[in-house]
Amino acid sequence: MRLSQFQKAAVALSTLFVLFADVANSTDLLKQSCINEACSAVRLTIHNPPVNLFDINLITSLDTYLNSLKNQTQTKVVVVSSDVPGFFGAHLDLNLLSNVTRPGINASQYVDTYSSNIDLLLDLPVIFIGEINGRTWGAGNENAVRYDMRFAGPDAIFGAPEAAGGLLHYGETRQLVQLIGPGLATEFLLGATEITQRKPRGSDGSTQHTPRRKSYESTSRTLRSALREHMSR
Numbered sequence: 423m424r425l426s427q428f429q430k431a432a433v434a435l436s437t438l439f440v441l442f443a444d445v446a447n448s449t450d451l452l453k454q455s456c457i458n459e460a461c462s463a464v465r466l467t468i469h470n471p472p473v474n475l476f477d478i479n480l481i482t483s484l485d486t487y488l489n490s491l492k493n494q495t496q497t498k499v500v501v502v503s504s505d506v507p508g509f510f511g512a513h514l515d516l517n518l519l520s521n522v523t524r525p526g527i528n529a530s531q532y533v534d535t536y537s538s539n540i541d542l543l544l545d546l547p548v549i550f551i552g553e554i555n556g557r558t559w560g561a562g563n564e565n566a567v568r569y570d571m572r573f574a575g576p577d578a579i580f581g582a583p584e585a586a587g588g589l590l591h592y593g594e595t596r597q598l599v600q601l602i603g604p605g606l607a608t609e610f611l612l613g614a615t616e617i618t619q620r621k622p623r624g625s626d627g628s629t630q631h632t633p634r635r636k637s638y639e640s641t642s643r644t645l646r647s648a649l650r651e652h653m654s655r
C-alpha cells in the first residue's frame with residue numbers, strides 16, 4: 423500500500439488531534455480472543471485507529487495487558503495483530519517527547535511506561551508472535567523486533583524513518599542487528615529505508631530485501647548528501 427500525499431496529510435493531522443483527545447477507556451484498544459480451547463494461545467488485536475499510534479491510551483492498555491501476563495501460567499503464546507487497515511503499528515505520539523503536553527499529564531511517565539512495556543516483551547516467559555500486515559514504523563517497529571517471531575503479510579512495510587531525522591530508535595538496534603545483520607540495520611536506520619517482503623534466498627544463501635525507497639527518496643537523498651559531506655571533512 424502506498425499512501426498518497428492526501429492520506430499522509432490526513433495521518434499527520436489525525437496525529438496532531440490525538441493531543442487533544444481524552445484519555446479514553448483504554449481497554450477497547452486491545453481485543454483478546456482464545457486461539458485454542460485451553461486458551462494458552464491468545465490473539466491480541468491492536469485497535470487504535472486511524473494508524474495504531476503509540477499514544478497514552480495504547481501505552482496504558484499494553485502496560486495493563488503485559489503486566490497481567492506476569493504471574494500466570496495459562497497464557498503461553500500471544501499472537502499480536504492489528505485490525506486497522508494499512509497499519510500494524512505507527513510511531514510513538516511525539517507529543518510525549520515534547521514539553522507541551524496537556525496540563526496534568528506527566529509525559530515522561532508514559533515514556534517510562536512505554537520502555538518498560540517493550541522490556542516486558544523480552545522478559546516475560548510468554549512467546550510473542552507478530553502477524554504483521556501494514557506499516558510497522560517507529561514504536562510499532564520497536565515492538566515488532568522484540569517479539570520472538572514475526573510473520574509478514576504482503577502489505578507489511580517496516581521502517582524507522584525517525585532515526586534519519588535524529589530521533590533515537592529506542593531499544594531496537596541490538597535486536598535489529600541480530601535479525602538482519604549490521605549492514606542492513608545501518609542502511610535501515612541511516613537511510614530511512616522502508617523494507618517490504620523478503621525475497622527468497624539467492625543461490626549464494628544471501629537474502630534480499632526490497633527497499634521501498636521512493637516515498638523516502640528525498641529524505642534519503644538529503645541524508646546521503648549530509649553523510650557524504652560529513653565524511654569528506
Ligand SMILES: *[C@@H]1O[C@H](CO)[C@@H](O)[C@H](O)[C@H]1NC(C)=O
Binds near residue numbers: 492493
Ligand atoms: C508474582 O509472584 C511472585 C513470586 O511467585 C511474587 O513475589 C510477586 O509478589 C507476585 N507479583 C504479583 C504482582 O502478584
Ligand SMILES: *[C@@H]1O[C@H](CO)[C@@H](O)[C@H](O)[C@H]1NC(C)=O
Binds near residue numbers: 521522
Ligand atoms: C518547552 O521547551 C522550550 C525549549 O526548551 C522552552 O523554550 C519552553 O519555554 C518550554 N515550554 C514549557 C511550557 O515549559
Ligand SMILES: *[C@@H]1O[C@H](CO)[C@@H](O)[C@H](O)[C@H]1NC(C)=O
Binds near residue numbers: 530532
Ligand atoms: C513525572 O514522572 C516521572 C517518572 O516517569 C517522575 O520522575 C517525575 O517526578 C514526574 N513529574 C511530576 C511533575 O510528577
